[in-house]
Amino acid sequence: MSKANNSYVLDEQAQQCLKDGTNAIWQAYALIGFIQQSLTADEMADHYTALNGVLALMNKGLNDLAEV
Structure with a gap:
């Protein structure tokens, strides 16, 4: 069974929203990664998990966005 290949065109506003959303996710991802690295003490186990x-x-989500 072949996978359907659908093409979509985003208008300028949608492209900007996608770009802004992706940038925001990457920034949040970087910040959470930084926080994760600083929360390795035993008393922070729940937060770390x-x-x-x-x-x-x-x-x-970022991997899925890359498919857009």
Whole structure:
């Protein structure tokens, strides 16, 4: 079964929104990565686990955006 290849054209506003959204996600990803690295102490285990989950979700979202 072949995969359908649909092409879409985004207007200028949509392109800017996509660009801004992608930039915001990358900035948040970088900040959360920085926070994650600083929360490795035992008393921050819950926060560390939560941040790992957020990073995994953001990584999946960024990979999906790359397909647009």
